[in-house]
Amino acid sequence: MTGTLDHVMMRVADLETSLDWYQTHLDYEEKERYEGDGFTIAYLGPEDMHDDGAMLELTENDDEVEYEVGDAWGHIAVRVPEGELEDHYEQLMDEGVDDYRDPESCGGSYAFVKDPDGHEVEIVQRDYGALWSLDHTMIRVEDADEALGFWTRKFEYVEPRSRWEASSFANYFMAPEDDAKEAMWLELTYNYDGREYTMGDAWGHLAVRVDDLNDDWEQLMLREADDYRSPEECDDLYAFTRDQDGHEIELIDRDPDSDSLFPF
Structure with missing residues (x-):
């Protein structure tokens, strides 16, 4: 399998409100939309995103459920050019985005906002990747x-970027060994105090690209991955496994000649 992270899915209460937020503040464009039975899915990303760049998937269900974010789910990170963190953060403030954690409170290296x-x-600084493109997704373990x-x-991931082991926590950045640097990376956060996390339902899943859905699924089964939703259960369009903490991981086989981003 390629192992490249294809997208990260989050559930939202009102899709149009969320689309407007990401399109207005991060200059995202809607790549494609799927209207299902009782739900709607939209893929988003920068207009000039890299071929191996990850998309943001927003899912709205029609049942008007209020979602809980939980604390097992951490965050997504988006890129701005090196040296431009303050400027882009101030731009977001001028546009009315909530002031959550400004660059000064984060040592001038990064910042946080909320959707x-x-x-x-x-918001992280990188010398590669499109402006606002997805840099990594953080989950707690x-x-x-x-x-x-x-x-x-x-998934044969390695730690090619960095690890940070502080006095009370550690961050591990992982990705396939030969992944493009513009691809989205996975950040695992581990706190040393033995705390347990609540998953919540606002956090959806990570999606990993595979070369052949059924062959790679069988390989995962040999490696004793969780048989959560097999390809057969998903009409051989995709599949799902889960990590040791219950984070859901979708497997998706991208057809470059397909007219649609969705495997439906």
């Missing part, structure tokens, strides 16, 4: 050794 549903959006082992054994 209309309370999903945290980190209860056992670092198990989490690192899961992504290493099941």
Whole structure:
């Protein structure tokens, strides 16, 4: 499997409100929309995103449920050019985005805002990738050794970017070994105090690209991955497994000649 992170899915209360927020403040464009039975999905991303760049998937259900973010779900991170963090953060403030964690409070290295549903959006500085493109997705894990082992054994991920081991927590950035630097990376956050996390339902899933859905699914089963939703259960269009903490991971086989981003 390629292992490249294809998209990250979050649930939102009102799709049009969320679309307006991301289109207005992050200059995202709607790539494609799917109207399902009782739900709507929209793919978003910068206009000039890299071929291996990840998309943001927003899902709205028609049942008007109020979602809980939970604390197992961390944040998405978006890129701005090196040296332009303050300027872009001030631009967001001028546009009326809530002041959540400004650059000064984060040592001048990054900042955070929140979208209309309370999903945290980190702003990081990079010398590559399109403006506002997805840099990484952070999830919290209860056992670092198990989490690192899961992504290493099941998906053949490595730690190519960095790790940060502080006095009370650690961050591990993981991705496939030969991934393009413009691709989205996975950040695993582990706190040393043994806390347990609530998953919440506002957090949806990560999606990983595979070369052949059924073959790669069988390989995951050999590696003792969780048989959560098999390809057969999903009409051989996609599949889902889960990590040791219950974070859902979709497997998707991208057809470059397809007229649609959705495998429906």
